[in-house]
Amino acid sequence: MDKKLWEPSEERIKKTEMYRFMNFVNNKHNRDFSDYESLYRWSIENIPDFWAAIWEFADIKASVPYREVVDDPSKMPGARWFSGARLSFAENLLRFRDDHTAIIFQGEDSETRQMSYAELYEEVARVALTLREMGIKASDRVVGFMPNMPETIVAMLAATSCGATWSSCSPDFGIKGVL
Known part of the structure; x- marks a missing residue:
């Protein structure tokens, strides 16, 4: 099939995160990418540089920076990524605290709810406090x-913000599916 079914307008392309990232790389790394294909080629030919740029563009917060982006790009799978970095998954996801929408949920019964970043942060802080009061600490599980709903996201972020490992299973699996 040679015929394109759809192609975004130039105006729409310029509003994408991919376009913002391409401009970021052009400015930060003195490149001149003008399309996805050239950026893609650079990403697979310069794996450490590409992923370092992703880290920086995403503004990932780390208490300890990485020493090395990737130990052996030829070893996939199996390469070690961002060796030495220490970061909080929850901190990076909860860094926004404004009224922009963080979660849009629609239940099976068509119930629709939205949660802002500020509301998400408050809910996570409340649940994390409760978990800490229960004695949950780093390395606990x-x-x-x-079910797949906003409260599950809140619980996951609260647990990981305490340093605990989070695991979940949907009740849809049934008791036998879990055990």
């Missing part, structure tokens, strides 16, 4: 038997 917290497991949820919860």
Whole structure:
């Protein structure tokens, strides 16, 4: 099939994160990418540089920076990424605290809810406090038997913000599917 079914307009392309990233790389790394194909070629020919640029563009927060982006790009799978970095998954996801929409949820019964970043942060802080009061700490494990809904995201972020490992399973699996 040679005929394109759809192609975005130039105006639409310029509003994408991919376009913003391409401009970021052009400015930060003195490149001159003008399209996806050239950026893609650079990403596979310069794996460490590409992923370092992704880290920087995404503004990932780390308490300890990485020493090396990737130990052996030829070893995939199996390469070690961002060796030495220490970061909080929850901190990076909860860094926004404004009224922009963080979660849009629609339940099976068509119930629709939205949660802002500020609301998400407050809910996570409340649940994390409760977990800490229960004695949850780094390296503990917290497991949820919860459906795919905003409260599950809140519980996961709260557990990981305490340094705990989060695992969950949907009740849709049934008891036998879990055990």
